[in-house]
Amino acid sequence: MDIRSLRYFIAVFEERSLSAAAKRCFVAQPSISTTLAQLEGDLGTQLFVRHSKGVIPTDSGAQLYPHACRMVNEMNAMRSMFVDSHAPLEVSIALTPFLSGALVSQVLKTLLDEIPGLTFSLVDASEEADLRFTCDSFVTDNDVFYQLWEDNYVIAMINDHWLTEFASLSIKQIDKLAFISRRPCDIQESWNYLLQKQGISMDIRAQVKTEEYALDLVAAGLGISLIPEHSLRGRQDVTIRPINDVALKRVVGIAHNKGINLPAHLINTILSMKPLMNNKTAAI
């Protein structure tokens, strides 16, 4: 019986659902399921009755709830005895424009929720900042890098493109097709190397700087393009297909200079979100 189990229990109690609790706790649903079963075993009581529309607490569950809350609160209080997490904390964060806005803003929102005294200023990647969202290829030896999620590169095309009939594409299928190139691109070299090795050439119709712009051109029917899948979120006017004979991906995370000393609870909060980001089933 540890604090983690209680945090999960509280989430389940309040959400009346294991799946919803899983989302709130940034983990997958089976983790909640097994942990809860374990807690019930430990206490020798059933805490919820399960049915197919969620769960409802038993008397034992209802009895446990306030104690669990007090427990978790006191644990937090104990931390703030030493690290004053309510103290004003001003952090500058650099955003690289080509990263998934949905995931980045989820991270920022959670940080604001979890760290009371926090305010941050968002700056451009070109400027100096305490923290910066970036991906592995831009990390220098002088940085600490906390990885958060992975982006797979996929082929984007207009919705009625003939390639959409395939669930996934072989690299050979895109030989000589009209292509929107984008620079800078994390996997520029791997991509070019791959094309060359397979004897494939693209018919480059445009060269743009941002993923957004590339997608606009794809949607306009100028050609296909290679983009990280997360950058599509929400867009209905293009279709993406994975590449099945090679795995191209980038690792996205947060980096900061080794010299800068940030409060441990800030870093911990960031890292606590990592599971969700890797978790496809519980996607936001």
Added chain:
Amino acid sequence: MDIRSLRYFIAVFEERSLSAAAKRCFVAQPSISTTLAQLEGDLGTQLFVRHSKGVIPTDSGAQLYPHACRMVNEMNAMRSMFVDSHAPLEVSIALTPFLSGALVSQVLKTLLDEIPGLTFSLVDASEEADLRFTCDSFVTDNDVFYQLWEDNYVIAMINDHWLTEFASLSIKQIDKLAFISRRPCDIQESWNYLLQKQGISMDIRAQVKTEEYALDLVAAGLGISLIPEHSLRGRQDVTIRPINDVALKRVVGIAHNKGINLPAHLINTILSMKPLMNNKTAAI
């Protein structure tokens, strides 16, 4: 910052020593060391100043202590809301005479300390019991077996035996020597098979039933014998040497019938002692 860290912290605070705390918590000293360092990192404060005769708490440590205690107490209280650990609990435990008394009694002592309402009656292995100390070879399909420690088989000999000059023995060195045989023996078959395979024979001078008796005969100079190393504890009149070309061992633990439903906290308490039993450096 979890409950485990706090339990370790409390032990260190009260013992004024990492090593002593390790013994109390049934873990090795480095586990305490790293966990404590981690806790200090989390809280952003140093909790103890280390010096070569132990540790003394800092102000932060002293400040944390009462809160940590309350935390752990409340956690225990929460468990006893459901499983009334003070309720009288009468358990019969079967002891097999050939197991290490020192370790067995350590387990029994800890159980009495940790589980307030517990009383037990010790019975012989031949009788029915709720729990029984035994080893892997005696476990049936109808049992649940919780393993606690391992016993290596070693050669026991009188103190002035010429073999004592070797730090460890090859099986060939004991060919044709006077031998005290013991039955039943967990590794009877493995042992006989081994002797036969290597073309080795023993000069069996006696066949006895208990390890105690076998050791008495060894001490009296009648021959050497093969015994689990734990069964020697404290005896000065015989010397033991490991066998270096084969690993003979038995796994000792607690078993109970699958049908019997014992309180989970009893089992948990038993299993919490497992680390110590495997832990040579922190041996009792």
Added chain:
DNA sequence: ATATGGTATAGGTTTAGCCTATAATAAAGG
């Protein structure tokens, strides 16, 4: 100087937690 008792670090192994995928179940809708 040398031993002794105590803490820290390094390296390797085991275990616990997590994820994906999928099964099982029950309610809701056509």
Added chain:
DNA sequence: CCTTTATTATAGGCTAAACCTATACCATAT
């Protein structure tokens, strides 16, 4: 009545945390 959908449970595999052993290091006492 069958299909779809939403929910929890189980199985299998992977990763990271905790633990152990061995050893280094450091201060004190002999």
